[in-house]
Amino acid sequence: MNNWKPRVSMGIPVYNGENFLREVLDSLLAQTFEDFELIISDNASSDRTEEICRSYAAKDKRIRYHRQEINRGPAWNFNRVFELAQGEYFKWVAHDDIYAPEFLAKCVEVLDRDDSVVLCYAKTKFIDSEGKILKEYDYQIATDSPQPAERYRSLVLVNHRKHAAVEIFGLIRSDALKKTPLLGYYARGDSVLLVRLSLLGRFYEIPEYLFFNRDHSQRSVKEKQVQIARGRTIVAKFLGMGPLPPTEWFDPSRKGKIDFPEWRLFYEYFISVKSFPLAVKEQISCYLYLGYWLFKNWMKLVRDLLIAAEQLVRASYKAQKIIEISLEKRF
Incomplete structure (x- = not known):
């Protein structure tokens, strides 16, 4: 052995x-x-x-x-x-x-x-x-x-x-x-x-x-592709910002599901402070720094919500079309 x-x-x-x-x-x-x-x-x-x-x-x-x-x-x-x-x-x-x-x-x-x-x-x-x-x-x-x-x-x-x-x-x-x-x-x-x-x-x-x-042309090709695809939403084009790649690239089981990557990033930064034994003063300082992160990135958080809303509208419209087509075939 x-x-x-x-x-x-x-x-x-x-x-x-x-x-x-x-x-x-x-x-x-x-x-x-x-x-x-x-x-x-x-x-x-x-x-x-x-x-x-x-x-x-x-x-x-x-x-x-x-x-x-x-x-x-x-x-x-x-x-x-x-x-x-x-x-x-x-x-x-x-x-x-x-x-x-x-x-x-x-x-x-x-x-x-x-x-x-x-x-x-x-x-x-x-x-x-x-x-x-x-x-x-x-x-x-x-x-x-x-x-x-x-x-x-x-x-x-x-x-x-x-x-x-x-x-x-x-x-x-x-x-x-x-x-x-x-x-x-x-x-x-x-x-x-x-x-x-x-x-x-x-x-x-x-x-x-x-x-x-x-650094080469084939590096993270899939990530770039999904980022470009997600960036084609009307909201992203209007705001002129390329959003973070969707969670489905990192976790295939999330494919097709609506996510909020910037909010997720904020949440993970937030819970990290409580995850380890830090002095109270250190915790407060971390939260203040995170507050400044919010101030700098509030527009990205809003963009996440708007993109999610647009995706919901598109999904609802698509579902409605499927129902209409199904009814037309039936009758």
Whole structure:
């Protein structure tokens, strides 16, 4: 019986990732820190993803490959790899990114040295489909502050157009992740998870470019498509704002159901404050920052309501037409 328990678990949730999968696997297997397991959860890929994964798993016993019979959505798949993890530390890996060989070693060193740090990540560069550097990513956040409310503020009030939430691909204490609901099945679930982790402890950024986040034409194609489709509503066109992707992209079981993604984001930020033991002063500060978020985003919340109302009207009109057609056929 193999009782080996790795110090680090890494999880790759993947769907149709044949184009870049070999590159990320090679960069992970080249890590100077070798005491890790690599868990791959394949969301019913229809390309050569399964073939690639099984060939790598056959060569390295640290790799465990799991295939789903149906596509359960990206959020479920992200959470699944953590549920299968055994390590003291955990890291999510996108199938199209690349890591410097010393990434893991330097992150482990930080977490081993400082118990107040719950998440360690490295400076990031964006690369294209060929691996060429596009730009350096430099978004300053105060997640290294000793004050939970300050960490909360820096993540809740970020400019989401500029903040890419790359910290989610850092090395995280598994015990801290277990205290959260993991990745939510809704838009910006990664941002909410970062907020919750920040209330549990500090983040630390390694001041070296060790993470290469790939930006390419095939990235999150489905998300862009549903966002465009949802943005074609009369309300969105009139207000001139592109709404968040609907929940159905993150949770396929919600397909066709009306949702309120901006309200959901506010709700998750709100309950996060009560989810962890914070001093009263820190709680009050967090709620004040969230109040400012409301002030900045009230129009988006109104837009959610208007889009939902428009969807109800359209659904009612469609149902009425179906009834009329059915009656005409009957009589």
